[in-house]
Amino acid sequence: MPTARCARCDRPFVSPAATAYSPQHRCYACVEHPPSYTRAWTLYPYTPPLQDAIRLLKYQGKVSLVTPLANLMLTTLPQVDAIDLVIPVPLHHERLCQREFNQALLLADQIGRHLSISVSYTNLVRTTPTPPQTTLSRRNRLKNLRHTFAVQHPAELMNKRILLIDDVFTTGTTVNECAKTLRRSGSADVFVLTLARTIDQNLIPDHTQPAAPYPFSNP
Numbered sequence: 001m002p003t004a005r006c007a008r009c010d011r012p013f014v015s016p017a018a019t020a021y022s023p024q025h026r027c028y029a030c031v032e033h034p035p036s037y038t039r040a041w042t043l044y045p046y047t048p049p050l051q052d053a054i055r056l057l058k059y060q061g062k063v064s065l066v067t068p069l070a071n072l073m074l075t076t077l078p079q080v081d082a083i084d085l086v087i088p089v090p091l092h093h094e095r096l097c098q099r100e101f102n103q104a105l106l107l108a109d110q111i112g113r114h115l116s117i118s119v120s121y122t123n124l125v126r127t128t129p130t131p132p133q134t135t136l137s138r139r140n141r142l143k144n145l146r147h148t149f150a151v152q153h154p155a156e157l158m159n160k161r162i163l164l165i166d167d168v169f170t171t172g173t174t175v176n177e178c179a180k181t182l183r184r185s186g187s188a189d190v191f192v193l194t195l196a197r198t199i200d201q202n203l204i205p206d207h208t209q210p211a212a213p214y215p216f217s218n219p
């Protein structure tokens with residue numbers, strides 16, 4: 001992943017200079033619409049071969065990939081202080097029936113075990129099935145996801161610092177709606193950790209043709 005990234009949502013910046021003098025620099029989207037989570041980490045670009053591995057897990061049921069993928073998350077886990085609870089992004093039960101498992105839950109389970117932090121499997125639920133987010137505009141994505149998540153036992157989340165786990169961060173709308181639901185139910189800070197992020201292909205460094213070093217590159 002490019003090194004200069006938004007201090008809130010982890011979005012890569014085009015210019016490596018974006019955070020040179022202000023490491024806490026946030027992207028325009030986070031300034032305009034501050035997310036409900038405190039910080040998101042989106043560890044790797046959603047590109048092959050990782051993309052292939054995630055698809056094999058999700059759509060072909062290769063659950064043996066959970067351990068290596070969780071290990072990949074654990075090797076690059078950022079320093080997060082005093083997390084009380086790990087929560088996976090839930091699937092709606094209809095989707096769960098089709099797929100038989102929730103990949104985010106399987107990853108969260110291993111991460112919770114490694115960090116010795118409790119995993120909450122059933123408190124945050126998805127109450128309505130939602131179509132894939134990627135084809136919708138921002139406004140429609142928000143509308144589509146509003147009131148999609150619910151907390152069953154708010155008392156269990158009260159003032160708890162939460163690490164929310166998902167496999168892929170696409171627009172961030174899903175994890176943000178989860179974080180909003182958790183905060184409204186009384187949780188303390190919500191942090192987000194995803195294995196991969198869909199990113200602009202132009203931001204992926206090309207190893208065969210190195211770009212001219214900053215500041216001499218042409219935009």
Ligand SMILES: [Zn+2]
Pocket residue numbers: 006007008009010011026027028029030031
């Ligand atoms: Zn941002």
